[in-house]
Amino acid sequence: MIFALIASRVLSCFFFTIMGGQGWSLLAHIFWPNRGGMKNKIGIYVHIPFCMAKCRYCDFFSIPVARGSVDESGYASALISQLESELDIFPIEGREVGSIYFGGGTPSMLSPDFFRSMLDGLAEKFHIVPEAEISCEVNPATAEAAWFSELRSAGINRVSIGVQSFNERNLKILGRIHTPLDAMRAIAQAQDAGFSNLSTDIIYSIPGTSMADLEEDLRLLMMFFPAHVSAYCLNVEEGTQLQKKVLSGELKLPSEEEQLKQMRMISRMLRRVGWNRYEISNYAKPEMESRHNVNYWEYGEYLGLGPSAASFLMGVKNSFGVRRCVSREIGKYMKGEFLSSEESIHKKQGALEFMFMGLRMTRGIELSRFCEIFGGSVDDFYSETLSSLADRGLILRDEKRIALTDRGIEISDQIFSEFAM
Known part of the structure:
Protein backbone atom coordinates (compact mmCIF):
# COMPACT_ATOMS: atom_id res chain seq x y z
CA MET A 1 0.00 0.00 0.00
CA ILE A 2 2.79 2.43 0.92
CA PHE A 3 4.65 1.73 -2.31
CA ALA A 4 1.47 2.18 -4.36
CA LEU A 5 0.81 5.58 -2.80
CA ILE A 6 4.37 6.73 -3.43
CA ALA A 7 4.47 5.35 -6.97
CA SER A 8 1.26 7.17 -7.88
CA ARG A 9 3.03 10.45 -7.06
CA VAL A 10 6.34 9.80 -8.83
CA LEU A 11 5.23 11.18 -12.22
CA SER A 12 3.91 14.39 -10.70
CA CYS A 13 7.12 14.68 -8.68
CA PHE A 14 9.14 14.34 -11.89
CA PHE A 15 6.98 16.93 -13.68
CA PHE A 16 7.32 19.58 -11.00
CA THR A 17 11.03 18.90 -10.50
CA ILE A 18 11.56 19.53 -14.22
CA MET A 19 9.16 22.49 -14.41
CA GLY A 20 10.21 23.96 -11.06
CA GLY A 21 8.52 27.20 -10.11
CA GLN A 22 6.98 27.60 -13.58
CA GLY A 23 4.91 24.46 -13.10
CA TRP A 24 3.50 25.67 -9.80
CA SER A 25 2.92 29.21 -11.05
CA LEU A 26 0.90 27.74 -13.92
CA LEU A 27 -1.24 25.63 -11.57
CA ALA A 28 -1.65 28.53 -9.15
CA HIS A 29 -3.10 30.69 -11.91
CA ILE A 30 -5.40 27.88 -13.09
CA PHE A 31 -6.75 26.83 -9.69
CA TRP A 32 -6.19 30.04 -7.71
CA PRO A 33 -6.87 33.03 -9.97
CA ASN A 34 -6.86 36.47 -8.37
CA ARG A 35 -5.03 35.35 -5.22
CA GLY A 36 -4.98 38.91 -3.93
CA GLY A 37 -3.35 39.93 -0.68
CA MET A 38 -4.94 40.57 2.70
CA LYS A 39 -4.60 44.37 2.72
CA ASN A 40 -7.58 45.97 4.48
CA LYS A 41 -9.13 42.53 4.98
CA ILE A 42 -9.38 40.64 8.23
CA GLY A 43 -8.65 37.01 8.99
CA ILE A 44 -10.90 34.82 11.12
CA TYR A 45 -9.59 32.00 13.30
CA VAL A 46 -12.04 29.39 14.62
CA HIS A 47 -10.73 27.16 17.39
CA ILE A 48 -11.95 23.57 17.58
CA PRO A 49 -10.71 22.34 20.98
CA PHE A 50 -11.79 18.72 20.67
CA CYS A 51 -9.25 15.96 20.02
CA MET A 52 -9.03 12.20 20.46
CA ALA A 53 -5.82 12.36 22.52
CA LYS A 54 -3.47 15.09 23.69
CA CYS A 55 -0.11 15.01 21.87
CA ARG A 56 2.85 14.99 24.25
CA TYR A 57 4.31 18.27 22.96
CA CYS A 58 1.04 20.21 22.62
CA ASP A 59 0.26 23.18 24.87
CA PHE A 60 -2.71 24.46 22.87
CA PHE A 61 -6.07 24.34 24.59
CA SER A 62 -7.67 21.00 23.77
CA ILE A 63 -10.19 18.59 25.26
CA PRO A 64 -9.76 14.83 24.63
CA VAL A 65 -13.14 13.32 23.73
CA ALA A 66 -14.41 10.18 22.04
CA ARG A 67 -14.93 10.44 18.31
CA GLY A 68 -18.56 11.14 17.47
CA SER A 69 -19.35 12.53 20.92
CA VAL A 70 -19.08 16.25 20.09
CA ASP A 71 -22.32 18.24 20.09
CA GLU A 72 -21.52 19.93 16.78
CA SER A 73 -24.68 22.00 16.48
CA GLY A 74 -24.36 23.17 20.09
CA TYR A 75 -20.74 24.20 19.59
CA ALA A 76 -21.54 25.96 16.30
CA SER A 77 -24.31 27.89 18.08
CA ALA A 78 -21.87 28.96 20.82
CA LEU A 79 -19.38 30.18 18.20
CA ILE A 80 -22.04 32.23 16.43
CA SER A 81 -23.19 33.64 19.78
CA GLN A 82 -19.63 34.75 20.51
CA LEU A 83 -19.43 36.30 17.04
CA GLU A 84 -22.59 38.30 17.67
CA SER A 85 -21.26 39.52 21.02
CA GLU A 86 -18.02 40.66 19.35
CA LEU A 87 -19.98 42.54 16.69
CA ASP A 88 -21.92 44.34 19.43
CA ILE A 89 -18.58 45.73 20.65
CA PHE A 90 -16.51 46.20 17.50
CA PRO A 91 -17.70 47.89 14.27
CA ILE A 92 -16.46 45.16 11.96
CA GLU A 93 -19.69 43.71 10.57
CA GLY A 94 -19.58 43.75 6.78
CA ARG A 95 -15.77 43.85 6.63
CA GLU A 96 -14.02 41.91 3.88
CA VAL A 97 -12.60 38.58 5.05
CA GLY A 98 -9.56 37.27 3.19
CA SER A 99 -8.95 34.09 5.18
CA ILE A 100 -10.68 31.72 7.58
CA TYR A 101 -8.74 29.10 9.51
CA PHE A 102 -10.22 26.19 11.48
CA GLY A 103 -7.53 25.05 13.93
CA GLY A 104 -7.38 22.92 17.02
CA GLY A 105 -7.46 20.54 18.66
CA THR A 106 -8.56 18.33 15.82
CA PRO A 107 -11.05 20.00 13.47
CA SER A 108 -11.09 16.88 11.28
CA MET A 109 -13.03 15.08 14.03
CA LEU A 110 -16.07 17.09 12.98
CA SER A 111 -18.39 16.51 10.04
CA PRO A 112 -18.33 18.60 6.85
CA ASP A 113 -21.81 19.84 7.79
CA PHE A 114 -20.29 21.67 10.77
CA PHE A 115 -17.95 23.64 8.52
CA ARG A 116 -20.73 24.38 6.04
CA SER A 117 -22.89 25.71 8.87
CA MET A 118 -20.08 27.88 10.24
CA LEU A 119 -19.19 29.32 6.84
CA ASP A 120 -22.85 30.14 6.21
CA GLY A 121 -23.03 31.90 9.59
CA LEU A 122 -19.87 33.92 8.91
CA ALA A 123 -21.10 34.86 5.44
CA GLU A 124 -24.19 36.45 7.00
CA LYS A 125 -22.01 38.87 8.96
CA PHE A 126 -19.02 39.48 6.67
CA HIS A 127 -18.13 39.77 3.01
CA ILE A 128 -16.02 36.67 2.40
CA VAL A 129 -14.17 37.58 -0.79
CA PRO A 130 -14.39 35.03 -3.64
CA GLU A 131 -10.65 34.32 -3.50
CA ALA A 132 -10.62 33.83 0.30
CA GLU A 133 -8.34 31.12 1.65
CA ILE A 134 -10.39 28.81 3.88
CA SER A 135 -8.27 26.26 5.74
CA CYS A 136 -8.88 23.27 7.98
CA GLU A 137 -6.33 21.36 10.05
CA VAL A 138 -6.39 17.59 9.63
CA ASN A 139 -5.13 14.76 11.81
CA PRO A 140 -4.36 11.85 9.45
CA ALA A 141 -6.00 9.36 11.81
CA THR A 142 -9.40 11.03 11.57
CA ALA A 143 -9.97 11.69 7.87
CA GLU A 144 -11.18 9.49 5.02
CA ALA A 145 -11.59 9.95 1.27
CA ALA A 146 -15.32 10.72 1.42
CA TRP A 147 -14.77 13.24 4.22
CA PHE A 148 -12.23 15.17 2.14
CA SER A 149 -14.61 15.31 -0.83
CA GLU A 150 -17.50 16.50 1.33
CA LEU A 151 -15.26 19.01 3.11
CA ARG A 152 -14.34 20.58 -0.20
CA SER A 153 -18.01 20.76 -1.17
CA ALA A 154 -18.72 22.47 2.17
CA GLY A 155 -16.46 25.39 1.18
CA ILE A 156 -13.02 24.50 2.56
CA ASN A 157 -10.37 25.08 -0.12
CA ARG A 158 -7.14 24.39 1.80
CA VAL A 159 -6.15 21.64 4.23
CA SER A 160 -3.18 21.47 6.58
CA ILE A 161 -2.25 17.88 7.40
CA GLY A 162 -0.32 17.19 10.60
CA VAL A 163 2.17 14.63 9.32
CA GLN A 164 4.95 15.54 11.82
CA SER A 165 7.00 12.49 10.77
CA PHE A 166 6.81 9.35 8.65
CA ASN A 167 8.88 7.52 11.27
CA GLU A 168 6.89 5.23 13.59
CA ARG A 169 9.29 5.77 16.49
CA ASN A 170 9.10 9.55 16.18
CA LEU A 171 5.30 9.48 16.12
CA LYS A 172 5.27 7.49 19.36
CA ILE A 173 7.64 9.97 21.03
CA LEU A 174 5.37 12.83 19.97
CA GLY A 175 2.27 10.98 21.17
CA ARG A 176 0.59 11.07 17.76
CA ILE A 177 -2.32 8.69 17.18
CA HIS A 178 -1.69 8.18 13.46
CA THR A 179 0.73 5.89 11.63
CA PRO A 180 3.06 6.71 8.72
CA LEU A 181 0.62 4.97 6.38
CA ASP A 182 -2.26 7.08 7.74
CA ALA A 183 -0.30 10.22 6.86
CA MET A 184 0.50 9.06 3.33
CA ARG A 185 -3.07 7.99 2.75
CA ALA A 186 -4.48 11.30 4.04
CA ILE A 187 -2.25 13.37 1.74
CA ALA A 188 -3.15 11.22 -1.27
CA GLN A 189 -6.87 11.29 -0.49
CA ALA A 190 -6.88 15.06 -0.01
CA GLN A 191 -5.11 15.57 -3.32
CA ASP A 192 -7.45 13.14 -5.06
CA ALA A 193 -10.41 15.10 -3.64
CA GLY A 194 -9.10 18.21 -5.41
CA PHE A 195 -7.17 19.98 -2.66
CA SER A 196 -4.37 21.46 -4.74
CA ASN A 197 -3.71 23.94 -1.93
CA LEU A 198 -2.44 21.44 0.63
CA SER A 199 -0.04 22.06 3.49
CA THR A 200 1.86 19.54 5.60
CA ASP A 201 3.54 19.91 8.99
CA ILE A 202 6.89 18.32 9.80
CA ILE A 203 8.64 18.41 13.19
CA TYR A 204 12.41 18.22 13.53
CA SER A 205 14.79 18.08 16.52
CA ILE A 206 12.94 15.05 17.88
CA PRO A 207 15.00 13.18 20.53
CA GLY A 208 17.06 10.39 18.97
CA THR A 209 16.41 11.45 15.37
CA SER A 210 19.44 11.27 13.09
CA MET A 211 20.13 13.38 10.01
CA ALA A 212 19.40 10.27 7.93
CA ASP A 213 15.99 9.88 9.62
CA LEU A 214 15.11 13.49 8.85
CA GLU A 215 16.30 13.17 5.27
CA GLU A 216 14.06 10.13 4.81
CA ASP A 217 11.08 12.08 6.19
CA LEU A 218 11.73 14.88 3.70
CA ARG A 219 12.19 12.54 0.74
CA LEU A 220 8.90 10.81 1.49
CA LEU A 221 7.15 14.16 1.86
CA MET A 222 8.55 15.46 -1.42
CA MET A 223 7.09 12.47 -3.26
CA PHE A 224 3.64 13.99 -2.65
CA PHE A 225 4.65 17.53 -3.64
CA PRO A 226 2.36 19.47 -1.28
CA ALA A 227 1.95 23.15 -2.10
CA HIS A 228 3.16 24.17 1.36
CA VAL A 229 5.40 22.76 4.11
CA SER A 230 5.68 23.96 7.71
CA ALA A 231 8.83 22.65 9.41
CA TYR A 232 8.81 23.28 13.15
CA CYS A 233 11.58 22.73 15.66
CA LEU A 234 10.25 20.67 18.58
CA ASN A 235 9.82 22.96 21.58
CA VAL A 236 9.41 21.72 25.13
CA GLU A 237 6.44 23.66 26.47
CA GLU A 238 5.72 24.00 30.16
CA GLY A 239 3.24 21.52 31.58
CA THR A 240 3.33 19.12 28.64
CA GLN A 241 3.94 15.38 28.82
CA LEU A 242 7.08 15.95 26.75
CA GLN A 243 8.49 18.31 29.39
CA LYS A 244 8.03 15.65 32.08
CA LYS A 245 9.93 13.09 30.01
CA VAL A 246 12.76 15.54 29.29
CA LEU A 247 13.07 16.64 32.92
CA SER A 248 13.10 13.02 34.10
CA GLY A 249 15.92 12.19 31.69
CA GLU A 250 13.82 9.70 29.74
CA LEU A 251 14.25 11.81 26.60
CA LYS A 252 17.24 13.94 25.62
CA LEU A 253 16.85 16.82 23.20
CA PRO A 254 19.39 17.40 20.42
CA SER A 255 22.00 20.09 21.03
CA GLU A 256 21.60 23.56 19.51
CA GLU A 257 24.28 22.63 16.97
CA GLU A 258 22.33 19.52 15.94
CA GLN A 259 19.10 21.54 15.70
CA LEU A 260 20.84 24.04 13.43
CA LYS A 261 22.17 21.26 11.19
CA GLN A 262 18.67 19.83 10.84
CA MET A 263 17.16 23.23 10.06
CA ARG A 264 19.79 23.82 7.38
CA MET A 265 19.14 20.40 5.83
CA ILE A 266 15.41 21.12 5.63
CA SER A 267 16.01 24.49 3.98
CA ARG A 268 18.54 23.07 1.54
CA MET A 269 16.44 20.08 0.46
CA LEU A 270 13.17 21.95 0.08
CA ARG A 271 14.68 24.91 -1.76
CA ARG A 272 16.45 22.58 -4.17
CA VAL A 273 13.14 21.30 -5.54
CA GLY A 274 11.23 24.57 -5.62
CA TRP A 275 9.77 25.30 -2.18
CA ASN A 276 10.57 28.91 -1.33
CA ARG A 277 11.35 29.70 2.28
CA TYR A 278 9.10 32.67 2.96
CA GLU A 279 9.12 32.55 6.78
CA ILE A 280 11.44 31.07 9.39
CA SER A 281 9.50 27.79 9.58
CA ASN A 282 7.47 27.85 6.37
CA TYR A 283 8.10 26.92 2.74
CA ALA A 284 5.77 27.19 -0.24
CA LYS A 285 5.55 26.72 -3.96
CA PRO A 286 5.22 30.02 -5.88
CA GLU A 287 2.08 31.96 -4.89
CA MET A 288 1.02 29.29 -2.37
CA GLU A 289 2.02 30.93 0.92
CA SER A 290 -0.44 30.68 3.80
CA ARG A 291 -2.39 33.91 3.45
CA HIS A 292 -3.91 33.51 6.90
CA ASN A 293 -0.52 33.32 8.59
CA VAL A 294 0.96 36.05 6.40
CA ASN A 295 -1.79 38.29 7.74
CA TYR A 296 -0.49 37.64 11.28
CA TRP A 297 3.12 38.25 10.29
CA GLU A 298 2.25 41.47 8.44
CA TYR A 299 0.43 42.78 11.53
CA GLY A 300 -3.01 42.49 10.02
CA GLU A 301 -6.27 42.41 11.92
CA TYR A 302 -7.98 39.17 12.90
CA LEU A 303 -10.96 37.87 14.84
CA GLY A 304 -10.68 34.77 17.03
CA LEU A 305 -13.66 32.56 17.82
CA GLY A 306 -13.73 29.65 20.25
CA PRO A 307 -12.14 28.91 23.66
CA SER A 308 -8.57 30.32 23.98
CA ALA A 309 -8.79 32.19 20.65
CA ALA A 310 -7.44 35.74 20.39
CA SER A 311 -8.51 38.78 18.37
CA PHE A 312 -6.56 41.88 17.34
CA LEU A 313 -8.27 44.96 15.93
CA MET A 314 -6.86 48.44 15.32
CA GLY A 315 -8.43 51.84 15.82
CA VAL A 316 -11.21 50.66 18.13
CA LYS A 317 -12.25 51.75 21.63
CA ASN A 318 -10.29 55.00 21.21
CA SER A 319 -6.97 53.15 21.25
CA PHE A 320 -4.26 52.20 18.78
CA GLY A 321 -5.25 48.55 19.04
CA VAL A 322 -7.10 46.05 21.21
CA ARG A 323 -6.30 42.40 21.83
CA ARG A 324 -9.02 40.20 23.33
CA CYS A 325 -8.60 36.62 24.53
CA VAL A 326 -11.43 34.14 24.94
CA SER A 327 -11.87 32.01 28.06
CA ARG A 328 -10.38 28.51 28.08
CA GLU A 329 -13.21 27.16 30.24
CA ILE A 330 -15.45 25.24 27.86
CA GLY A 331 -18.31 25.10 30.38
CA LYS A 332 -18.42 28.88 30.70
CA TYR A 333 -17.98 29.29 26.96
CA MET A 334 -20.98 27.12 26.14
CA LYS A 335 -23.04 29.23 28.57
CA GLY A 336 -22.11 32.45 26.78
CA GLU A 337 -19.33 33.65 29.10
CA PHE A 338 -16.73 34.35 26.44
CA LEU A 339 -14.22 37.01 27.47
CA SER A 340 -11.13 36.13 29.47
CA SER A 341 -9.00 39.26 29.04
CA GLU A 342 -8.70 42.46 27.04
CA GLU A 343 -5.58 44.54 26.49
CA SER A 344 -5.11 47.96 24.93
CA ILE A 345 -2.06 48.03 22.65
CA HIS A 346 -0.11 51.31 22.54
CA LYS A 347 2.00 52.35 19.56
CA LYS A 348 5.35 51.47 21.12
CA GLN A 349 4.18 47.95 21.92
CA GLY A 350 2.59 47.68 18.49
CA ALA A 351 5.83 48.71 16.79
Missing part, protein backbone atom coordinates in the same frame (compact mmCIF):
# COMPACT_ATOMS: atom_id res chain seq x y z
CA LEU A 352 7.72 46.03 18.71
CA GLU A 353 5.18 43.37 17.72
CA PHE A 354 5.33 44.56 14.12
CA MET A 355 9.11 44.00 14.07
CA PHE A 356 8.90 40.61 15.80
CA MET A 357 6.28 39.32 13.39
CA GLY A 358 7.44 40.95 10.17
CA LEU A 359 11.08 39.92 10.47
CA ARG A 360 10.01 36.29 10.67
CA MET A 361 9.29 36.56 6.96
CA THR A 362 12.23 36.28 4.58
CA ARG A 363 11.05 39.34 2.68
CA GLY A 364 11.06 41.21 5.98
CA ILE A 365 9.13 44.35 6.85
CA GLU A 366 7.86 46.96 4.43
CA LEU A 367 9.14 50.38 5.53
CA SER A 368 6.23 52.32 4.04
CA ARG A 369 3.72 50.12 5.89
CA PHE A 370 5.52 50.76 9.18
CA CYS A 371 5.21 54.51 8.57
CA GLU A 372 1.57 54.15 7.57
CA ILE A 373 0.66 52.30 10.78
CA PHE A 374 2.85 54.06 13.34
CA GLY A 375 3.16 57.57 11.92
CA GLY A 376 6.96 57.60 11.86
CA SER A 377 9.92 55.85 10.30
CA VAL A 378 11.36 52.64 11.68
CA ASP A 379 14.54 54.59 12.50
CA ASP A 380 12.54 56.84 14.82
CA PHE A 381 11.95 53.74 16.93
CA TYR A 382 14.97 51.47 16.41
CA SER A 383 17.86 53.32 14.76
CA GLU A 384 20.57 52.06 17.15
CA THR A 385 19.36 48.46 17.08
CA LEU A 386 19.14 48.43 13.29
CA SER A 387 22.62 49.93 12.91
CA SER A 388 24.08 47.31 15.23
CA LEU A 389 22.36 44.45 13.40
CA ALA A 390 23.50 45.77 10.02
CA ASP A 391 27.11 46.11 11.21
CA ARG A 392 27.06 42.45 12.28
CA GLY A 393 25.62 41.27 8.97
CA LEU A 394 22.33 40.12 10.49
CA ILE A 395 19.95 42.30 8.45
CA LEU A 396 19.73 43.54 4.88
CA ARG A 397 18.16 46.88 4.02
CA ASP A 398 17.17 48.75 0.89
CA GLU A 399 14.89 51.72 0.28
CA LYS A 400 11.75 49.56 0.65
CA ARG A 401 12.43 46.77 3.13
CA ILE A 402 14.45 45.40 6.04
CA ALA A 403 14.96 41.64 6.25
CA LEU A 404 17.07 39.15 8.18
CA THR A 405 20.05 37.56 6.48
CA ASP A 406 20.39 33.76 6.47
CA ARG A 407 22.53 34.02 9.59
CA GLY A 408 19.99 36.38 11.13
CA ILE A 409 17.24 33.82 10.59
CA GLU A 410 19.29 31.20 12.43
CA ILE A 411 19.58 33.39 15.55
CA SER A 412 16.26 35.20 15.16
CA ASP A 413 15.24 34.78 18.82
CA GLN A 414 18.37 36.64 19.89
CA ILE A 415 17.69 39.40 17.36
CA PHE A 416 14.08 39.84 18.47
CA SER A 417 15.21 40.23 22.07
CA GLU A 418 17.48 43.12 21.03
CA PHE A 419 14.48 45.13 19.82
CA ALA A 420 12.88 44.74 23.25
CA MET A 421 15.92 46.04 25.16
